Amino acid sequence: MCRLYISVLLMLLVSCAGGLAQDSLSHDKFLVRSVMIGVGKSNVYDTYLSPLEYRGPELRFMHESMRMTRLMGGQVSAQRIVQVNASSTDNISKSAKSYAGMFNWTYALHYQYNVDDKLKILFGPMFDFNGGFIYNTRNSNNPAQAKVYGSIDVSAMAIYKLRIGGYPMTFRYQANLPFIGVTFSPEYGQSYYEIFSLGHGGKNVLFTSFHNAPSLRQMLTVDFPVGKVIMRAGYLCDIQQARVNNLKSHFYSHNFMIGFVRNFQMLIGKNKISLPAKVTPF
Amino acid sequence: MKHKNYSLFAILLCFSLAIMSLSCIREDVSGNTPQANFESLWRIIDEQYCFLDYKNEAYGLDWNEVYSRYSKRITSNMSDYNLFEVLSEMVNELRDGHVNLSSGYGTSQYREWFDAYPRNFSDSIQSNYLGKDYVITSGLTYQILENNIGYVYCSSFSDGIGDGNLDYMLKEMELCDGLIIDVRNNGGGNLTTAQKLAARFTNEKILVGYMSHKIGPGHNDFSTPEPVYIEPSNGIRWQKKAVVLANRRSYSSTNDFVNSMKNMPLVTIMGDKTGGGSGLPFSSEIPNGWSIRFSAAPMYDAEMNQIEFGIEPDVRIDMSEEDILRGKDTIIEEACTFLKKNQ
Numbered sequence: 243m244c245r246l247y248i249s250v251l252l253m254l255l256v257s258c259a260g261g262l263a264q265d266s267l268s269h270d271k272f273l274v275r276s277v278m279i280g281v282g283k284s285n286v287y288d289t290y291l292s293p294l295e296y297r298g299p300e301l302r303f304m305h306e307s308m309r310m311t312r313l314m315g316g317q318v319s320a321q322r323i324v325q326v327n328a329s330s331t332d333n334i335s336k337s338a339k340s341y342a343g344m345f346n347w348t349y350a351l352h353y354q355y356n357v358d359d360k361l362k363i364l365f366g367p368m369f370d371f372n373g374g375f376i377y378n379t380r381n382s383n384n385p386a387q388a389k390v391y392g393s394i395d396v397s398a399m400a401i402y403k404l405r406i407g408g409y410p411m412t413f414r415y416q417a418n419l420p421f422i423g424v425t426f427s428p429e430y431g432q433s434y435y436e437i438f439s440l441g442h443g444g445k446n447v448l449f450t451s452f453h454n455a456p457s458l459r460q461m462l463t464v465d466f467p468v469g470k471v472i473m474r475a476g477y478l479c480d481i482q483q484a485r486v487n488n489l490k491s492h493f494y495s496h497n498f499m500i501g502f503v504r505n506f507q508m509l510i511g512k513n514k515i516s517l518p519a520k521v522t523p524f
Numbered sequence: 525m526k527h528k529n530y531s532l533f534a535i536l537l538c539f540s541l542a543i544m545s546l547s548c549i550r551e552d553v554s555g556n557t558p559q560a561n562f563e564s565l566w567r568i569i570d571e572q573y574c575f576l577d578y579k580n581e582a583y584g585l586d587w588n589e590v591y592s593r594y595s596k597r598i599t600s601n602m603s604d605y606n607l608f609e610v611l612s613e614m615v616n617e618l619r620d621g622h623v624n625l626s627s628g629y630g631t632s633q634y635r636e637w638f639d640a641y642p643r644n645f646s647d648s649i650q651s652n653y654l655g656k657d658y659v660i661t662s663g664l665t666y667q668i669l670e671n672n673i674g675y676v677y678c679s680s681f682s683d684g685i686g687d688g689n690l691d692y693m694l695k696e697m698e699l700c701d702g703l704i705i706d707v708r709n710n711g712g713g714n715l716t717t718a719q720k721l722a723a724r725f726t727n728e729k730i731l732v733g734y735m736s737h738k739i740g741p742g743h744n745d746f747s748t749p750e751p752v753y754i755e756p757s758n759g760i761r762w763q764k765k766a767v768v769l770a771n772r773r774s775y776s777s778t779n780d781f782v783n784s785m786k787n788m789p790l791v792t793i794m795g796d797k798t799g800g801g802s803g804l805p806f807s808s809e810i811p812n813g814w815s816i817r818f819s820a821a822p823m824y825d826a827e828m829n830q831i832e833f834g835i836e837p838d839v840r841i842d843m844s845e846e847d848i849l850r851g852k853d854t855i856i857e858e859a860c861t862f863l864k865k866n867q
Binding site: 287292293294295333334335336337338378380381382383384429430431432433435436439440442443444445452456483484485487488490491492 | 547548549550551552553556564568572574715716735737738739740741745747750752804805806807808809811812813814815817820821
């Protein structure tokens, strides 16, 4: 386990160093972008609002981009994912409704190990930021809960390429496990009136790790060509949990995603006022 | 090397799955039976209600004893209606108007805090003072009485009161010899609205009380009380004597308003003791979907005294039967006399 932590810390240091050498990342290179939308089920629970779990449908949008960097001899890829999801959920007796919306931004640097021509294993650190809300339509002075938290995650991925009857497919499994982070939370019985109208503080920013926020975001995707388009289908399992300030909360969502993948070649200086005479069509 | 990376990936996967399986954070309820609903309601109050210790001192409330007494009345085959009756009775043991159990059958309410006291307000008698040319503006009804005393009736703090409305109202009253702010029968509303009105009666930042909240499920798990101040308004502020009229139905944020006004140097509180309700109410629910509102965060006066059971007026007056028969409001009459004498 120590070796795992050391690897993660090393990757983190390398990624910080990478931040200082930004121009090495902006050289021409290939970029893989995907856009997916998904539908699924959500289970929302926050004891600040209710002791009961709320269940209902969820919609999700995901934008992902991935490219190789020049870090560690060109063995490190960078992945950025932006996700937005919204859910409308009911309590078990259908007597109350809650609405939730979450935004998630992650940036990961993965060391890529090519096992063979077909299989790649990636692992590295991930910066994970989340913001959103849960609104319970029935509550009085505790109608909503703000969700703001961030963490440094351990991220791992396996990419497997295969052909079935000459038809190429790429499978990918990814798991992100928050390792250390911070979260906002009101205290157990603290109202937002006290925090914002009266300016009363408390332990509202808290350290999180496995012991009080055991969370996991996993996805399984498959890329397959349809004509000239590369389609991507996937399953996403998002488990976000926290137990802070004697308040318990979770977001469980399971989504089936569908979208497409596009490959880009980045051009140096494409944002300049004019392109070099050799390449400009004008 | 190949073997090492496989191992690392496998360890990571197993580690993450182990963490997830060992530490799911789930709801802590056990079904939807009458017993489960009773347990759930009892526990919400036990862990989140903020006056259990205070009420134990004030009138001997023992929430564990309440559990023993009421659990005997819960049976697995009782009807929902009977369950609602028993649970309503149980939460009324808290003697708190902010504790309400709501179901399809209705909403429970503890009413002794006003039913056991004189009404001390009559809207038909009030209309004798308002006449026909009074002004109504966002929650305020006002008139200049024949004796040149300004009279403002605030029936609720639920609707916001605009700064412009307050400026205009106080401008209208500027030549009056005194001002009456009547909050009788005002059952509350928004604390910020109540504080906005109170901010028109001070020229300096003034300490009006303290507030704390629960930081854990223990009966005594409270945050350190933090001071609550009223900052003077930037609009027109009242600079003469004023009287606030209260009765037992002055409750919740109106109780907070009276508490704030009690700290203003030119303000006198007259009428009856307020109804109280100093706990900021939160909402929750039990497995069958009935909702429960309860006091979650206590507010105190400037001397850190509890004001849950009301605030005593500076001058205690009840409406007399004789005056009621004559169509007179004893409390308004006394307030006018007081303001004329002390202008």
